[in-house]
Amino acid sequence: MKNLLNFSLTASEIKNLSQTLISKSRAVYDQVSALSSDRATFKNAIIPIAKIEAEYSVASANIYFPQYVSPIKEVRDASVEANKALEEFSIETDMRADIYKVVLAVAEKNEELGPEDKRLLEKMLLDYKRNGLGLNEKKQELLKEIKKKLSNLAIQFSSNMNEDNTTVIFTEEELEGVPADYLKSLNKRVIDQKEYFVLTMKYPDVFAVLKNAVNEETRRRMDYSYSTKCKANLPILEEAVRLRRDAAQVLGYEDHATFRLETRMAKTPENVFNFLEDLKNKLTPLGEKELERLRQLKREHLESLGKQFNGSIEAFDFHFYHKMLMEKDYQINEEEIKEYFSLESVTQGMLDIYQKVLNLKFTEIENKNVWHQDVRTFNVIDATSDEVIGQFYLDLFPRDGKYTHAACFGLQPGYIDVDTNERCYPVAAMVANFSKPMEGKPSLLKHNEVVTYFHELGHVMHQICSKTKHARFHGTKVERDFVEAPSQMLENWCWEPTILHKLSEHYQRKGEKLPSETIERMVKAKNLNAGLLNLRQLFFGFYDMKLHTAKESLSATKLWDELKENITLIPNPHNTWPVASFGHIMGGYDAGYYGYLWSQVFSADMFFSKFKNNVMSVENGLQYRKLILGPGGSRDGDNMLRDFLGRDPTVDPFLKSIGYNK
Structure with missing residues (x-):
């Protein structure tokens, strides 16, 4: 089937498309709602909903995606506004009691269904319950109003970040x-x-x-400016946290975290806090030891400049002295190393690796239907069957108004069209902000940017290699605390000497690879300040969970200040508000940030168990593609993991991978 995406829509066309999509979708839901309970079946009630969900997900990408990537501000603004209308329609649809009644009637018939169809019905029922359809009408209206407000707040928060011009x-x-x-x-x-x-x-x-x-002072000013941007997002976040708590209580949950975790691998806030606390206890002594080494280095550096040291490592110090330590103890010079990692050579090397391990072929095609001239388009072909199984875009350079981080956007899900029985192939986009090429010099990537590249393309592969019947389960639509595991697993390739050799080539001296001794030092330096860096991740997880288990409103900035030094061991700069640009907490990771570390435990186990001894194993790559990427969200994450590992997962490989010794 075709790529149904259209990136040339004008502002008015985006608005019109959103209205058309809403009207078409509403008509289908109205048709389903008209079915009497005795006539409702999986075929005439659930299948039409699954079909319109699939069509909606593709068409809606044409509407919401431009806000992140369009070079035209008018189009970005129209995308934001049209997306608000879509979100409101989704809330309205999710809370339709008449549809719930029909779905409930189908479930009560106990038709014999295949595993994915059965899961679809179960998940639809759970969604309706979580959307308040078991509540009285007054509470349903209240919940609907809260959801609409939350949707608008999330869109405004994101827009403020994207449009920031500090x-x-x-x-x-x-x-x-x-x-x-x-x-x-x-x-x-x-x-x-x-x-x-x-x-x-x-x-x-x-x-x-x-x-x-x-x-x-330069570093302090830069850090202060970065930590005080988007101040308008502070009241937005605090209002959102309050509304989330209100919504959870209307639904009968103790708090927002309890509500969110019901559908996650972790299941309960208690399990998450135990997980975070256990890692904190293990990593704090390691972090304290690392911090003392940074203090020593800062003292030596300031004394060499004839300055006094006040005994403290500040937020604006960490990256500077981390880099200095890298150079001093491991002779790692990022500026020299990046000369071997041109975007061109890394891209080709990375695509070669993914092709080999996942048994795929990537073919770049000329495509004028893209949103910017920098965007590249690739077809993905199964290497065994020669079947086209998907398509992806790479949009890698910064520009005004563009999404400011690195991310994968699943634009068109893969699914089976119920009318033709044909597979609609998936399309995804990787969006990043690597340095632009300059005159006489290509875009050069620092090693951590190479890791980011592998990670985000890992999400793309999850979208491309997923093969589900229903769009609802496609690709990364797994439990939120499992979604990072597949892409984190693929980061490990960036630390293998053979892979670093393959990826590298000096941008001026063609054919010259990164020296073996440099690669050896890079691998040894992998865990430099791993304690402090993972404590930082723990801080974000603790902050998110504390915010969303609180019984009353908290000051977002005060809680940040209180937890920051206690957990990361490094104080937050006075009178700043970094949380105002903590996009995850308003972008779907609320009561879910812990998932980065949670899933990292699984990713380390998968890599060390299956790939460490043979990183180019096609046999294990195919198993990974079949058992982890292929099912998407059509199976529970813990079941997929057990099938792939042949046992229950364990935390030990993760701790070993970051240099922790008991």
């Missing part, structure tokens, strides 16, 4: 240590006949300063 200016002297080639890429501004470099709050600018600027 900048900070520095003189060349203030930017001492920042690579000269990076300075060349920056815009300049002249004030009172003095030239300043203009830096944005996008990742490449922020980390260029935090990692490299020798001047402590």
Whole structure:
């Protein structure tokens, strides 16, 4: 079947499409709702809903995706507004008592169904229950109103982040240590006949300063600017947390976290807190030891500059001294190493690896139906059958108004069309913000950006390799605390010496690979400050869970300040609000951020059990594709894991992978 996506829609066409889509979908739901309980069957009630859900998911991508990637502000704004209408319609549909009545009637008939059809019916019933369809009419209306408010708040929060245009200016002297080639890429501004470099709050600018600027005040100013952007999001977040708590209580749950975890692998807040606390207890002594080493390094550095050390590592210090330690103890120079990781060579090497391990073929095609000239399009073909099984886009460079992080967007799900019995193939987009090529120099990736690239393309592969009957279960539509495991598993390739050798080539000296001794040092340095870095992840998980298990309203910034130093061991800068740009907490990871570490435990187990001894194993790759990627959300994550591992998962490989010794 075709790629049904259209990225050339104007602002008015997006608005019209949203109205058409809503009308068409509503007509189907109205038709289903008209069925009497005795006439309702899986075929005439559930299948039409599954069919319109599939069509809706494709058409809605044409509406919501432009807000993240369109170079035209008018189109981005129209996408935001149209998406609000879609979200409101979804809430209305999810809370239709007449549809629930029909679905309940079908369930009570106990028809003999296949496993995925049976799961579809069960999940639909659970969704209706969680949407309040068992409540009285007054409570249903209240819940619907709360959901609409929450939807609008989430859209506004995201829009504020995407449209943020905060900048900070520095003189060349203030930017001492920042690579000269990076300075060349920056815009300049002249004030009172003095030239300043203009830096944005996008990742490449922020980390260029935090990692490299020798001047402590420069780093402090950059960190402060980054930590105080999007202030308008603070009341939005606090209102959302309050509304989530209200919604959970209307539904009869103790709190929002209890509500959210009902459908996750973790099941209860208690299980999550136990998981986080156990890791915190194990990692804090390691983090304290690492922090002492950073203090020692900072003392030596300041004394060499004739300055006094106050005994503290600040938020704006970590990346600078982490990099210095990398260079001092492991002779790792990121600027030199990135010369071997041009975007071109990494992309080709990475695609070769994924093709081999997953038994696929990628073919780049010329495609004018894209949203920007930088976007590349690839067809994905099964290497055994030569069947086209999907398509993906790469949109890798920053631009104004574009989504500011790295992410995979599943734009068109794979599913079987009930009318033709043909498979609709999946389409996904990877969106990132790697440094742009400059005159005479290609885009060069730091090693951590290579890891990010592998991770996000891992999500793309999950979308492409999934093969489900229903769109509702396609690809990454697994439990939220399992969704990161497949892509995290693929990050491990970035630390294998043979793979680093394969991916690398000096951008000027063709054919020259990253030296073996450098690769050896990089692998040894993998766990540098792993304690502190994982404590940071634990902090985000604790913060999210504390916020969403609180019995009364909390100050989002006060809680952040209280937990930050206690868990990460590094204080939050005074009078800042980093939580205002903590996109995950308003982007679907509410009461779910712990999932990054939760799933990392599984990803480490999968890699060390199946791939560590043979990273290019096609046999294990096919098993991984069949048992982990293929089922999408049509099976529970813990069942898929047990099938793939042949046993229950364990935390030991994860702890070993970050250098923890009991």
